[in-house]
């Protein structure tokens with residue numbers, strides 16, 4: 149077996165021993181020690197802007213940060229939003245109080261965990277919002293380093309994906325993997341109907357039979373041919389038509405739906421995949437019953453969080469461009485508006501008359517575990533509730 153380092157991945161131990169830090173933190177730590185500086189600080193995480201200037205994003209990746217700090221047994225206090233909570237540009241999503249020297253080298257992995265997970269959850273949530281109640285599957289593992297697949301799939305689920313395709317991810321998350329069939333199966337069996345029958349016979353009735361109908365012929369005629377051959381056994385058809393052959397995908401789907409209905413195949417669902425984003429999902433909604441989304445979710449732009457000191461030994465101080473002092477994020481349960489508020493100021497009224505509520509929770513209290521992270525399914529349910537309060 150070749151050396152695993154050929155994959156160029158750092159191990160969990162590398163993260164915990166601080167090896168995945170930026171060198172300037174290691175050098176800072178050396179200088180602080182040499183000068184005998186061991187100050188207690190409050191540092192907070194927020195993003196000045198959101199990816200693609202979207203109005204909201206979904207907070208994710210906290211479980212990774214807590215797992216890291218749990219194992220390190222650092223004497224810190226950590227407040228944060230629940231994973232799956234909607235936030236905006238400038239909102240404080242997490243704050244840490246403790247000795248700077250204890251956690252400074254972990255800034256790099258902490259931000260990396262949050263930035264990428266939140267980017268993926270946000271992209272998935274936007275697709276979820278666009279798709280409404282239609283099925284949304286995350287198919288983008290193949291666009292990313294395979295060692296990241298379970299992380300990508302977890303955060304796609306948190307954002308609202310109904311299913312994930314990678315076997316290892318499904319095992320880790322305790323979910324059943326979802327998928328249809330690749331073009332290779334139809335090419336190797338030589339015909340769409342033959343391949344779909346083989347799928348039904350070999351894979352069995354527990355797995356929904358969704359036939360890929362764009363490999364060798366016209367989408368409409370292949371869909372009808374498979375529907376006639378399989379009848380009620382056919383759950384759906386998937387269209388993954390290459391761009392060079394697409395023409396007007398909306399018109400193709402509309403025609404397919406018409407012909408399937410006309411021929412008594414109203415039960416056959418139409419799935420679409422292939423380079424989809426939330427805009428295309430919205431435009432295909434009149435005909436599609438489900439979507440397989442790849443790159444848009446797995447290669448989502450990250451949320452550019454930064455970590456900044458806002459207090460040193462109780463004195464409120466921050467760099468240029470940031471507000472000093474420990475903060476909480478308050479939100480109005482009635483109109484959903486949010487704002488950062490000084491930590492010790494008592495709760496205030498919203499312009500709409502509602503009482504603003506602190507939505508930070510204490511996940512670590514002086515080194516001891518506080519609120520526990522819920523399961524992926526519970527976090528996903530929280531995200532879906534949050535999404536009802538925002539527009540795409």
Ligand SMILES: [Zn+2]
Nearest residue numbers: 480483498500
């Ligand atoms: Zn309000």
